[in-house]
Amino acid sequence: MKAVILSAGVGSRFRSEKNKVLHTILGKPMIWYVLQAVKNSSAENIAIVVGHMAQEVKKAIESEAVSFYYQSNPKGGTADALIASADMWRSYDGYLLVINADTPLIKSQTLKNMERFIHMVKEYENVTLSAVVLTGFLPDPTGYGRVIKDSEGNVIKITEEKEASFEEKKVNEVNGGVYIFYAPHLIECIFHIKPSEKTGELYLTDVFKIMYQRGYKTRTFMAEDASEIMGVNTRWDLAIAENVVRLRILQYWAEKGNTLHQPESIWIDPDVVLEGDVEIYSDVTLSGKTKIGRGCVIGRGCVVINSTLGSGVVLEPYSIIKDSRIMDDARIGPFAHLRNECVIGEKSEIGNFVEVKKSAIGKDVKAKHLAYIGDAHIGDGTNIGAGVVFANFDGKRKYEAHVGSGAFIGSNSLLVAPLKIGDFSYIAGGSVVTKDVPDGDLAIARPQLRLLKGKGREKLK
Numbered sequence: 001m002k003a004v005i006l007s008a009g010v011g012s013r014f015r016s017e018k019n020k021v022l023h024t025i026l027g028k029p030m031i032w033y034v035l036q037a038v039k040n041s042s043a044e045n046i047a048i049v050v051g052h053m054a055q056e057v058k059k060a061i062e063s064e065a066v067s068f069y070y071q072s073n074p075k076g077g078t079a080d081a082l083i084a085s086a087d088m089w090r091s092y093d094g095y096l097l098v099i100n101a102d103t104p105l106i107k108s109q110t111l112k113n114m115e116r117f118i119h120m121v122k123e124y125e126n127v128t129l130s131a132v133v134l135t136g137f138l139p140d141p142t143g144y145g146r147v148i149k150d151s152e153g154n155v156i157k158i159t160e161e162k163e164a165s166f167e168e169k170k171v172n173e174v175n176g177g178v179y180i181f182y183a184p185h186l187i188e189c190i191f192h193i194k195p196s197e198k199t200g201e202l203y204l205t206d207v208f209k210i211m212y213q214r215g216y217k218t219r220t221f222m223a224e225d226a227s228e229i230m231g232v233n234t235r236w237d238l239a240i241a242e243n244v245v246r247l248r249i250l251q252y253w254a255e256k257g258n259t260l261h262q263p264e265s266i267w268i269d270p271d272v273v274l275e276g277d278v279e280i281y282s283d284v285t286l287s288g289k290t291k292i293g294r295g296c297v298i299g300r301g302c303v304v305i306n307s308t309l310g311s312g313v314v315l316e317p318y319s320i321i322k323d324s325r326i327m328d329d330a331r332i333g334p335f336a337h338l339r340n341e342c343v344i345g346e347k348s349e350i351g352n353f354v355e356v357k358k359s360a361i362g363k364d365v366k367a368k369h370l371a372y373i374g375d376a377h378i379g380d381g382t383n384i385g386a387g388v389v390f391a392n393f394d395g396k397r398k399y400e401a402h403v404g405s406g407a408f409i410g411s412n413s414l415l416v417a418p419l420k421i422g423d424f425s426y427i428a429g430g431s432v433v434t435k436d437v438p439d440g441d442l443a444i445a446r447p448q449l450r451l452l453k454g455k456g457r458e459k460l461k
């Protein structure tokens with residue numbers, strides 16, 4: 001089977017400068033979902049018809065093994081779009097899957113089932129189908145093409161909303177915008193489609209009437225899950241489709257053995273992996289290429305982007321982790337912020353209101369309160385006191401600080417990088433450290449304390 005995805009349309013109902021198929025669902029363009037479903041069907045050869053904002057659409061999927069065809073008039077209609085790809089299938093003696101790029105809820109299994117249906121009709125009824133169209137029954141079919149069938153179930157025609165009579169509008173069986181055509185019959189019929197008198201467009205759906213008149217058999221195939229046939233034409237449709245995709249992903253991970261508390265508030269992007277026994281609380285977002293190890297607990301309100309968590313990691317509520325790695329059994333948060341390629345070693349604890357940027361932190365390190373750690377390397381077992389700040393920026397350049405293992409950085413110290421603090425060294429609280437501290441030394445850099453007898457009480461009078 002070959003496949004063509006139609007994505008050239010202007011999508012005016014979307015009211016967007018951007019081609020609607022580039023609008024995202026959980027961080028991926030709408031067309032990506034259609035392409036995944038097609039790739040996982042039996043289609044071997046995939047073409048995408050582009051037109052409106054062709055370059056941008058191509059760029060969004062350039063890494064995929066697909067070929068592109070160009071529709072010069074993106075208002076020409078869906079048949080005009082398919083004709084633009086005719087070089088791919090005009091001499092092909094086989095089946096062609098044609099799918100609208102605004103149907104992101106389609107499942108690959110449904111595409112496979114549609115193809116199997118064609119083979120079964122051939123086998124059991126000895127009928128060669130010229131086309132199968134995916135349909136669904138909607139309580140409110142407004143906006144969709146209505147499928148009109150004869151008493152034997154053959155499609156007589158598909159009537160678009162704008163062209164439908166009062167009676168036709170009452171038909172609840174609608175066209176899902178997914179078709180499999182027998183290519184030789186399609187090429188014979190498609191050029192007989194006439195422009196709509198109302199819109200001037202060439203409707204692909206008109207090919208069913210032409211096939212019927214020529215005695216070719218076409219059938220409907222009902223989607224198992226009615227959501228699959230949804231066409232995304234407006235921003236509200238997009239919001240609804242995103243919710244459906246989101247819930248499907250959540251259900252998948254729950255069934256794989258992960259606990260989701262209040263799933264209606266949880267967002268997990270398609271590329272995220274949960275290794276099992278993960279517990280996720282409400283209002284959590286996991287996005288990009290994120291991997292969550294076995295037995296992790298992700299507290300309420302956490303956001304994890306492009307990051308890897310080992311097993312048994314606990315994120316206390318409202319922690320933000322970006323582009324970082326956290327090793328096994330570390331504890332982060334609440335209200336911690338890790339960003340720019342941080343590595344946090346096993347069993348380390350990064351506590352509340354601690355920001356860590358581009359730093360490599362060893363095992364069993366504790367930085368439990370109110371600190372800024374930027375461009376630092378910190379050895380195993382070191383303790384970073386409350387309020388410690390790594391001053392890594394002089395207004396022009398960034399500098400690194402190296403802190404050894406087993407060290408103690410007292411509260412409210414300021415470590416002015418570039419700086420090297422040795423193993424087992426001790427920085428007294430409140431010190432401003434501007435020089436390297438050798439292994440095992442104690443550094444103290446703060447104004448002498450003076451005690452003025454009785455002056456306190458005097459001041460308070």
Ligand code: UD1
Pocket residue numbers: 006007008009010011021049051071073074075076077078080081100101102103143144145146158160174175176177202203204205229230231232233
């Ligand atoms: C289409 C069907 C309708 C069906 C519905 C399902 C037609 C005429 N109508 O209507 O029966 O119920 O999908 O969602 O096919 N496109 C092009 N070039 C164009 C026009 C459109 O490539 O000239 C592409 C669009 O980018 C889009 C797809 O074709 O991905 C469908 O176009 P759209 O305008 O959304 O068609 P609908 O009105 O939804």
Ligand code: MG
Pocket residue numbers: 100102231232233
């Ligand atoms: Mg549509």
